[in-house]
Amino acid sequence: MVKKFSLDKNKIRVLLLEGIHESARNDFKEAGYTNVEYIKTALGPDELEQKIKDVHIIGIRSRTKLTREILKKAKKLFAVGCFSIGTNQVDLISAKQFGIPVFNAPFSNTRSVAELVIAEIIMLMREIPAKNAAAHVGTWLKAARNSYEVRGKNLGIIGYGHIGSQVSILAEAMGMNVFYYDVEKKLSLGKATPCNSLEELLQISDAVTLHVPETELTANMISAKQVAQMKKGSLLINASRGSVVDYTSVADALKNGLLAGAAADVFPKEPASNAEEFISVLQEFDNVILTPHIGGSTSEAQENIGSEVTEKLIRYSDNGSTIGTVNFPQISLQPNQTKKRFLHIHKNVPGILNEINSVFTEKEINIASQFLQTDTDIGYVIIDIESELGKVILQELKKIPHTIKARILY
Numbered sequence: 001m002v003k004k005f006s007l008d009k010n011k012i013r014v015l016l017l018e019g020i021h022e023s024a025r026n027d028f029k030e031a032g033y034t035n036v037e038y039i040k041t042a043l044g045p046d047e048l049e050q051k052i053k054d055v056h057i058i059g060i061r062s063r064t065k066l067t068r069e070i071l072k073k074a075k076k077l078f079a080v081g082c083f084s085i086g087t088n089q090v091d092l093i094s095a096k097q098f099g100i101p102v103f104n105a106p107f108s109n110t111r112s113v114a115e116l117v118i119a120e121i122i123m124l125m126r127e128i129p130a131k132n133a134a135a136h137v138g139t140w141l142k143a144a145r146n147s148y149e150v151r152g153k154n155l156g157i158i159g160y161g162h163i164g165s166q167v168s169i170l171a172e173a174m175g176m177n178v179f180y181y182d183v184e185k186k187l188s189l190g191k192a193t194p195c196n197s198l199e200e201l202l203q204i205s206d207a208v209t210l211h212v213p214e215t216e217l218t219a220n221m222i223s224a225k226q227v228a229q230m231k232k233g234s235l236l237i238n239a240s241r242g243s244v245v246d247y248t249s250v251a252d253a254l255k256n257g258l259l260a261g262a263a264a265d266v267f268p269k270e271p272a273s274n275a276e277e278f279i280s281v282l283q284e285f286d287n288v289i290l291t292p293h294i295g296g297s298t299s300e301a302q303e304n305i306g307s308e309v310t311e312k313l314i315r316y317s318d319n320g321s322t323i324g325t326v327n328f329p330q331i332s333l334q335p336n337q338t339k340k341r342f343l344h345i346h347k348n349v350p351g352i353l354n355e356i357n358s359v360f361t362e363k364e365i366n367i368a369s370q371f372l373q374t375d376t377d378i379g380y381v382i383i384d385i386e387s388e389l390g391k392v393i394l395q396e397l398k399k400i401p402h403t404i405k406a407r408i409l410y
Contacts, residue, residue: 010034012317013054013076018042018061020083021306031314042272049073057313059083060090062293063272068094078405079316081309085109085163085296086241088214092327096377099345099405101328103312107162108304109296113211113239114166116265116295118174121207123289124235124261125150130286146260151175156205158198158221159212159240160186167209168192179204183217199229207235214241224249233260239295242267251281254288263289320382320409322373329373329380339368339384341409342393347402348379356381359396363389378404 009032016024019040028036042063043051052058052074059081060066066080068091080090082104095102123129125148131141155171157164157180168178168189178192181201188194195201198221202208208230212218222236223246230236236259238245245264253259264282270293271278282288296305312324320343321333346352353372360367360383371382387393397406 012056013037014057014059015039015051015055016059017064018083020059020061021302023303023306024059024081024083024310027307027310028314031318033314033317045070052077057081057317059309059313062086062089064089066090066095071095071098071100074098074100078407079103079313081313083302083305083309086214087326088241096327097404099378101316101322101325103309103316103324104326105305105308108308109298109301110162110166112298112301113163113295114170116291117167117209117237117239117263118170120237120263120289121155121171121209121235122150124263124287125153125207127261127287129261129289133286150207153177153206154179154204156180156195156201156208157192158182158201158208158210160192160194161211163239164209164211165189167211198226202226202229203231205234206231207237209237210240210244212240212244214243218244220244220246222246222249224252227253227258230258232258235260236262238263239265242270247281251285254282254285261287261289263291265291265295266293318409322380329375329378331371331373331380331382333371333382335410336384339386340388340393342383342385342397343405343407343409344379344381344383344397344400344403345405346379346381346400347404348374348377349402352379352400352402353381355400356383356397359393359400360385363387363393365389365393382409 012033012035014028014033014036016038025036025038049070052070054076056076057079058077061083071094077100080095080100080102082090082102084104085106087102087104090102092102127147134141151174153176155176155178157167160180160182164180172178172190179195179201180192181195181198221244227249236250250262267280280290282290315321319333319335322328322330323332344356365385365387367383368386369384373380394406394408
């Protein structure tokens with residue numbers, strides 16, 4: 001039996017922005033999605049607003065901002081893929097209210113970020129940035145003074161999640177003593193030691209690296225007070241989010257010699273494109289490594305991210321599975337071969353499920369299987385039936401009060 005989807009796959013419009021890895025486009029096409037538009041740059045708000053009106057699935061990276069106003073114009077949109085770890089570029093609450101699940105790739109670039117952090121610690125411990133800059137202008141700075149091995153040094157990791165724990169493994173393999181602080185209790189890997197407070201970690205670490213999300217709690221979590229608690233001559237690495245570090249305080253600590261060096265891959269305000277000028281208070285220091293948000297920008301990571309997010313989007317589009325979404329109730333589903341499948345998203349108010357079931361029972365249609373998950377805001381139901389009354393049922397499902405979205409999957 002050939003499955004019939006609510007829309008032929010060649011009519012489902014997919015828009016991929018910001019030079020997402022080719023693996024994403026290839027995976028969509030292999031799954032039968034031929035209407036895929038691929039754009040190498042981000043779009044301005046006006047152009048994005050026009051494009052998104054007729055799009056069913058959109059893939060973005062960090063520069064595209066999907067605000068409530070933009071999402072409101074996207075009447076056909078049923079899924080968003082963030083081809084990145086973070087999802088702060090999307091108004092997740094509004095997306096949920098409009099019945100749009102958002103998927104991301106929380107694991108695919110962890111190794112790439114971890115390797116960059118370790119490399120930066122080694123280079124800063126050896127004063128490579130300053131010596132490299134001097135050599136480029138003809139100055140020979142051969143000296144062992146203030147140049148150290150990382151072996152035996154204390155590394156403090158703030159945020160012991162996917163990336164933080166990867167940094168921990170690599171650092172320990174190089175002979176570093178690893179300490180970490182996390183607001184949640186985490187299982188230590190290897191010989192890593194948890195700290196009871198951020199202050200404790202800062203006081204004992206020769207190098208500190210941050211791996212936390214962007215939230216109200218993490219905003220400027222490293223500012224003047226925290227920098228003052230760090231060991232004299234220590235290093236600070238930030239490859240998480242630009243908002244978590246007050247770089248002015250870091251600049252002051254570099255000037256007075258409290259910090260021996262720093263590395264920053266993320267910034268509070270980043271250029272929208274490579275053509276826009278980059279400005280930072282850290283640019284004057286030759287003991288600071290500045291990189292343009294490239295922690296996860298390796299070929300391997302981008303290919304993995306492309307495949308991971310695309311797989312989640314295809315599963316949702318094909319069979320309704322929401323595993324991997326960051327703003328939706330999660331249901332793991334398998335395709336079936338003989339039954340029609342309906343998807344219903346609604347506000348989480350009492351009595352909705354009864355009304356959904358009544359649509360089928362009043363027509364004496366047997367429900368072969370039903371899957372329901374809710375959170376505080378919405379309910380998500382998948383219904384499989386053995387009947388050909390597709391469009392008639394769909395129209396009645398859409399008429400149910402508090403319905404957000406309803407769709408025939410096949």
